[in-house]
Amino acid sequence: MQNFHSYCISASGEERGEGDLSARFPYWSFTKTVIAICALKLCESRVVDLDSCTDGGAYTLRQLLNHTAGLPDYGALKTYHEAVDAGENPWSREKLLSVALAKGMLFAPGAGWSYSNIGYMLAREHIEAASGLSFAQLVADIVTTPLGLASIAPVTTREEFAQLHCEAAGKYHPGWVYHGCLAGNVQDAARLLHGLFNGKLLSAASLAEMQATIPLGGALEGRPWTECGYALGLMSGAMGNAGRSAGHSGGGPSCVNAVYHFPDLPEPVTGACFTDGHHEGVAENELGRWVQNFG
Template sequence: MAQGGQIFSCILPPPTNETEDKVDPLFPYWSFTKTVIAVSALRLAESDKISLDEPLADKIFTLRQLLNHTSGLPDYGTLRAYHLAVQDDEEPWPRTDLLQAAMAQGMRFAPGCGWSYSNIGYMLARDLVEEAADQTFSELIRDMISIPLGLESLELAVDRERFSRVHWEAALRYHPGWVYHGCLIGTPGDAARLLHSLFSGQLLNAASLQQMMTTVPLGGAIDGRPWTECGYGLGLMSGRMGAVGRAIGHSGGGPFCVNAVYHFPDQSTPVTVASFTDGQNEGQAEFAAVKGSGAP
């Protein structure tokens, strides 16, 4: 199959002349998992179990700065050795080795004085959430999201066996442990339902949702992608995608597939679209999401 040759989409609310497939394949959510980590953190903040703004013990940044990528932490995605190890289908490095290699690059900037995407930051954010809740991330997903919303396919993939159920054949040669903040898997429908539920007020109160959507402005158009205005909130990519107007959600990608899960609030009826395709071009999944939104 050619890269980008197959796109799976789910649109919510569904068009009136279409019905959902009886059986949906499973896909890795990749960095859409960050949205779920941020939702978990905000839920815990609502019950005063965690603080977004108190300095962390022995750290110079806050949880909010981890969630909006303003902590200054480096990213392991810039490490050539990391990508070579994934390409060779090695077992994931021990966490201490990963941290040592990533932090050897040095801080990007002082916390709060810039913006730089960091998977390391979200790995630490997940740690804080699990500690505050006294639950594993899998348990939090089950109790906060899967059961209340009826998302039966949603699961944290922790080993090769679970990840092997993913649609793409290339998944048979990948260990999800290489995604150090965690990699959710599920159907396109459940990805769209999760994000749609967030914006319909089923996951967070209004004040928390507003915090989540408060963005760090990042600039204008991106070549090869539908963005005409970009920003990042708390676990949410947020901006504008041309004629469709505002787009809020998250894109994600791994070695063999990409996805785009977005809510489009400026449509006459706000719509949420989840698109998944093979290849490594996130723009293709994003353009598919725009098309699925019904934009002219």
């Protein structure tokens, strides 16, 4: 039987949840949304520039955040998955880049789109270097402290990961998520995205920039998407009858999640759903069902 842990918040502030609301889960790629929020906040204070080339590279921070830098992704590497499945410790940064970039870039920066976890690793490293702060401190200063989200923090060791509500807990090293892996409970995930779309984290101009979307196509098999696109740290498109949606899905060994804002519902709703398994579509479909029945 599928176990769902879900939480929703309406525009008027009504909150409702089901499942274990105190358990902490790996946020997986929802971490990308937080990296993008931190980058945009640092842009507001002119610590970083979205359109300047990063660290002498050929690509800009914006291109790293919207996956147009042309970087490959380690998710396509058979040797990566074999090492993870074997319970090995993460490769060094140097080995990762050597293996992933063995065939070079996929395309010239700005000339295409391809999802890249490596791009987000480089984006995180860039904002850390520019600000002089660790990712953990940036998350605390920019996101969790202003919103009062006590459950959210990066997990970096097997011991920290072992405390999470996830079948892989105790077996998996979160260092395999090279851009960093936040963890927290389901209600804090929903509250984080709710805070973003209610203007509590970024200026109106920055939030609009964050939502500038690259259209990527239509339906995906087994998933509720009817329009697909990617913005800055946001999967952005439409999920059937739930209408427009913006947020992020995530998945890793043994569990998946979906955290989205739905502005087209009779009353806009932001929600999160975490569940076991390996297919993000299961969490996305359940969240879409839940938000449509929320009122």
